[in-house]
Amino acid sequence: MAIGRAERQQAVSDHKRGLILEAAREVFTAEGLEGASLRAIALRAGYTPAALYFHFASKEAIYAEVLQGSLASLRRHVDEAVAGALGAEAKLRAAAVAFFHFYAENPRDLDLGFYLFRGGMKPKGLGRERDEALNGFLEAALRPIADAAMELGAPRPEAELLMVDTFAHATGLLLLLHTGRIRMFGASAPERMQAYVDECIGRLVQEQG
Amino acid sequence: MAIGRAERQQAVSDHKRGLILEAAREVFTAEGLEGASLRAIALRAGYTPAALYFHFASKEAIYAEVLQGSLASLRRHVDEAVAGALGAEAKLRAAAVAFFHFYAENPRDLDLGFYLFRGGMKPKGLGRERDEALNGFLEAALRPIADAAMELGAPRPEAELLMVDTFAHATGLLLLLHTGRIRMFGASAPERMQAYVDECIGRLVQEQG
Amino acid sequence: MAIGRAERQQAVSDHKRGLILEAAREVFTAEGLEGASLRAIALRAGYTPAALYFHFASKEAIYAEVLQGSLASLRRHVDEAVAGALGAEAKLRAAAVAFFHFYAENPRDLDLGFYLFRGGMKPKGLGRERDEALNGFLEAALRPIADAAMELGAPRPEAELLMVDTFAHATGLLLLLHTGRIRMFGASAPERMQAYVDECIGRLVQEQG
Amino acid sequence: MAIGRAERQQAVSDHKRGLILEAAREVFTAEGLEGASLRAIALRAGYTPAALYFHFASKEAIYAEVLQGSLASLRRHVDEAVAGALGAEAKLRAAAVAFFHFYAENPRDLDLGFYLFRGGMKPKGLGRERDEALNGFLEAALRPIADAAMELGAPRPEAELLMVDTFAHATGLLLLLHTGRIRMFGASAPERMQAYVDECIGRLVQEQG
DNA sequence: TATGAATGAGTATTCATTCAT
DNA sequence: TATGAATGAATACTCATTCAT
Structure with missing residues (x-):
């Protein structure tokens, strides 16, 4: 059964969110809460800091x-x-x-x-x-x-x-x-x-x- | 009974320290611990940041x-x-x-x-x-x-x-x-x-x- | 022959780097090496200090x-x-x-x-x-x-x-x-x-x- | 032969200057020129920074x-x-x-x-x-x-x-x-x-x- | 002569965030 | 969707110097 373009896009988007969250977890675990900067999370996730703002508000x-x-x-x-x-x-x-x-x-x-x-x-x-x-x-x-x-x-x-x-x-x-x-x-x-x-x-x- | 100059100076100094500590308490209370900056403490105490270093090491x-x-x-x-x-x-x-x-x-x-x-x-x-x-x-x-x-x-x-x-x-x-x-x-x-x-x-x- | 977007961006970036370096030279010349602060360099280059960190690591x-x-x-x-x-x-x-x-x-x-x-x-x-x-x-x-x-x-x-x-x-x-x-x-x-x-x-x- | 009060004072003053200069030499030798702050010199000489200004202009x-x-x-x-x-x-x-x-x-x-x-x-x-x-x-x-x-x-x-x-x-x-x-x-x-x-x-x- | 106190300007660097492209 | 570039505010701390006492 074929899925629509919208669904596919949504799935892709969710997946990316998941990868970022995973990166965030890793950074928290490694550096502690204070040391976990947006920049560090983005880097670990393979993104630019700015890119995260498409997936999360802050x-x-x-x-x-x-x-x-x-x-x-x-x-x-x-x-x-x-x-x-x-x-x-x-x-x-x-x-x-x-x-x-x-x-x-x-x-x-x-x-x-x-x-x-x-x-x-x-x-x-x-x-x-x-x-x-x-x-x-x-x-x-x-x-x-x-x-x-x-x-x-x-x-x-x-x-x-x-x-x-x-x-x-x-x-x-x-x-x-x-x-x-x-x-x-x-x-x-x-x-x-x-x-x-x-x-x-x-x-x-x-x-x- | 008169007190010496040294004692008086010491008392004044202690008093100032106390005022700074009080200001610090207030800032910690108001901003939370993470948000409490030296600058904020100094300001609230009516001092320049640099001045605090005379009274406290860090x-x-x-x-x-x-x-x-x-x-x-x-x-x-x-x-x-x-x-x-x-x-x-x-x-x-x-x-x-x-x-x-x-x-x-x-x-x-x-x-x-x-x-x-x-x-x-x-x-x-x-x-x-x-x-x-x-x-x-x-x-x-x-x-x-x-x-x-x-x-x-x-x-x-x-x-x-x-x-x-x-x-x-x-x-x-x-x-x-x-x-x-x-x-x-x-x-x-x-x-x-x-x-x-x-x-x-x-x-x-x-x-x- | 048209040049690609990437090349153009690279060229622009290089040019900016060059301008900053030129400013740095000037500041070094004017203030001497010791007196040359990042802030001064940034200012002369028309940038915020923080901006320099995008172009140079330190x-x-x-x-x-x-x-x-x-x-x-x-x-x-x-x-x-x-x-x-x-x-x-x-x-x-x-x-x-x-x-x-x-x-x-x-x-x-x-x-x-x-x-x-x-x-x-x-x-x-x-x-x-x-x-x-x-x-x-x-x-x-x-x-x-x-x-x-x-x-x-x-x-x-x-x-x-x-x-x-x-x-x-x-x-x-x-x-x-x-x-x-x-x-x-x-x-x-x-x-x-x-x-x-x-x-x-x-x-x-x-x-x- | 007795020496006058002025001479004695002068001698004392010169001696103190000498001690400060000696301290300065030591600090220069130990820390290098950049690392030698007035404060460090004063400390090594057993003085307050402010005190040095009675002996030297700057x-x-x-x-x-x-x-x-x-x-x-x-x-x-x-x-x-x-x-x-x-x-x-x-x-x-x-x-x-x-x-x-x-x-x-x-x-x-x-x-x-x-x-x-x-x-x-x-x-x-x-x-x-x-x-x-x-x-x-x-x-x-x-x-x-x-x-x-x-x-x-x-x-x-x-x-x-x-x-x-x-x-x-x-x-x-x-x-x-x-x-x-x-x-x-x-x-x-x-x-x-x-x-x-x-x-x-x-x-x-x-x-x- | 010396001190304690204070200042103001200065340091390099980091941060979350924004925006044009 | 993503990037490169940029910002402005913030950080703790140091410095030479001044001044009332």
């Missing part, structure tokens, strides 16, 4: 799309972990640990998230629409935690709080991990995460049992 | 002093809270909540701390000496938590882990708070902090009792 | 090209003089005098060369490649002296020493000339150069004869 | 005095060499070689001389008076060459030209030496200087003999 827009990809990856990572787990307890554990693990292994993705959700961004942030989309991705990545908690018998509000708490705890540990602060106290981030999850599950089971 | 030195002041405030805040609490349990609660509260009320101080602890700084940070001093301040602000836990009967290693966990949890919640993420989930950061501390204390008491 | 790169042009001129000057001379003796005389004459007439070109050959340049100079190229130009400009000496019967090693000696003598005289020191002693630089060359030729002829 | 004035000292050293060096030589021929040789040797061993002194006698200096140079003084020193350092030539029988005008020629030749060789250019041609500066002097003496002796 440097910040590129950041935003890279973040979107990052969050999509996170979500996939969590979903796969949950899918491979048997039983509600295992699922909760898997989801929480997968979330932690993703950022523990990919420090730059953590940077990305911080930078964008903070004031790092231009005046008005990313625009409402994109902001909501990003929030959706993030929530979707965390949702399995609440789901599993409900499966374990927690009422919805409590399950959601547990989700938020786990998010917070993981985030805090990740920060301590990536800044070397946790080493300073002689602790291990993954162990602390495990312990926290055990705590939560123990509490849940006890409450419901 | 931009990083200014930052270091501002951060040091912030951490000193934090520590004071925690110490005062602990001093006003009766009983080990109350002390633990007071210390943890005071830590959280300080940064909840002063979001920019959180920024200040992050920036140092991330790679934002020049290769080797601010120099070993200052770095260690800053770490010392931070640890001192957290230490009361471990102390109280030990008073409640926890062995030292466990007490230190509790301190780290509390630090992480508070940090995570603060991040969620300041990035608006916690609102998105319909939760309240102070409440979650309270709940976490209750949890910890409950566990401790049960274990020891 | 200030040193500009300097390198200006110097290269200078040495190329020198070489051309010498070659033409030699080409117009009949007989080995005349050639030697022509080459030596042309070398001297070029720098006597273009004092700033002498500056240009000195600056490179002193420590004025960044640690490693202009990069090995360019450095060798420049040395090549210089040697090529002096080579005709040795060649002529050999034609007059001098063995190669002796001819090369004569070349070096002539280079040194000319350089010394030029320095005295441009610093006004020679006037102080009531002598004339061109005359001294002539006399030196006569001396050399006399010696050579006597030896071989 | 940075350039310091340069000038250091140069004066350098030329005085040169003269002393040459005089001593000549004083130790027996016979006119030996004296000529000694004077020429001593001149060369002084600058071969003290490259920074050569820098100093160049910088000051060129346009490196502020608009109007050093002022007539100082300029003449410096010229006097230089001439005095070279004079023994002419004197010896006259002792060998050369008429004064010829002797003076020989002095100038030797000055030029030495200067040229020194430049080639300190810029590494002479190595590029596989020659040795001291050897070439010796050869040049031999040449001159040979010629003189032959003419007069």
Whole structure:
């Protein structure tokens, strides 16, 4: 079945966008967020800086799309972990640990998230629409935690709080991990995460049992 | 009693330093850490950029002093809270909540701390000496938590882990708070902090009792 | 015959480069080498400083090209003089005098060369490649002296020493000339150069004869 | 015999000037001419930059005095060499070689001389008076060459030209030496200087003999 | 005589962005 | 769609010098 010219052009255009985003990811990973200039991204993508403006409105827009990809990856990572787990307890554990693990292994993705959700961004942030989309991705990545908690018998509000708490705890540990602060106290981030999850599950089971 | 010329000059000099640091704080607050330029700080302080170099060796030195002041405030805040609490349990609660509260009320101080602890700084940070001093301040602000836990009967290693966990949890919640993420989930950061501390204390008491 | 777009663009680009280099020459001439700032060059060329970075990688790169042009001129000057001379003796005389004459007439070109050959340049100079190229130009400009000496019967090693000696003598005289020191002693630089060359030729002829 | 207050003050002042000049020399030697800032000189001398302005009118004035000292050293060096030589021929040789040797061993002194006698200096140079003084020193350092030539029988005008020629030749060789250019041609500066002097003496002796 | 404080002009280079082609 | 060229604002920092004290 033949495709029209418009579709073909669209496909080509999408492909190019993808290549630029990939280049951006690489630059972020290699140089960190501060060191990632538009120029560097363009160069790595085989373009002139000016050319990127045909594909993205601004440097910040590129950041935003890279973040979107990052969050999509996170979500996939969590979903796969949950899918491979048997039983509600295992699922909760898997989801929480997968979330932690993703950022523990990919420090730059953590940077990305911080930078964008903070004031790092231009005046008005990313625009409402994109902001909501990003929030959706993030929530979707965390949702399995609440789901599993409900499966374990927690009422919805409590399950959601547990989700938020786990998010917070993981985030805090990740920060301590990536800044070397946790080493300073002689602790291990993954162990602390495990312990926290055990705590939560123990509490849940006890409450419901 | 009259004071000598040297003392007076020293006092004047210190005062000016203080004004510059205050200006720096303001600029950091207004523009964010990345956007804070020496020029901006100088301008706000009513100086030429070059003039700052008489009072501080570099931009990083200014930052270091501002951060040091912030951490000193934090520590004071925690110490005062602990001093006003009766009983080990109350002390633990007071210390943890005071830590959280300080940064909840002063979001920019959180920024200040992050920036140092991330790679934002020049290769080797601010120099070993200052770095260690800053770490010392931070640890001192957290230490009361471990102390109280030990008073409640926890062995030292466990007490230190509790301190780290509390630090992480508070940090995570603060991040969620300041990035608006916690609102998105319909939760309240102070409440979650309270709940976490209750949890910890409950566990401790049960274990020891 | 029509020329392509690419060629035309290249030609335009080359022309602009040339204008910038010309401006740079002028600034070097007017302000001296030390005082020549990128800003000044850009201004004289009718550009913003940043614009120069599109055409040249750095200030040193500009300097390198200006110097290269200078040495190329020198070489051309010498070659033409030699080409117009009949007989080995005349050639030697022509080459030596042309070398001297070029720098006597273009004092700033002498500056240009000195600056490179002193420590004025960044640690490693202009990069090995360019450095060798420049040395090549210089040697090529002096080579005709040795060649002529050999034609007059001098063995190669002796001819090369004569070349070096002539280079040194000319350089010394030029320095005295441009610093006004020679006037102080009531002598004339061109005359001294002539006399030196006569001396050399006399010696050579006597030896071989 | 008691000295007056004025004399004592003068002596103290002179001593301080001397210390500053010594510091300046050291900085020049260590950092080169470009790297020698007033600040650096003041620091090494144990003063504040501002303090130097009580002893010298400007940075350039310091340069000038250091140069004066350098030329005085040169003269002393040459005089001593000549004083130790027996016979006119030996004296000529000694004077020429001593001149060369002084600058071969003290490259920074050569820098100093160049910088000051060129346009490196502020608009109007050093002022007539100082300029003449410096010229006097230089001439005095070279004079023994002419004197010896006259002792060998050369008429004064010829002797003076020989002095100038030797000055030029030495200067040229020194430049080639300190810029590494002479190595590029596989020659040795001291050897070439010796050869040049031999040449001159040979010629003189032959003419007069 | 000396200092501490301050200035204003200066440095090369980088950045995201724009626009004619 | 892409480029080459250009901009203007920004960066931290250094310099010689001045001046009140």
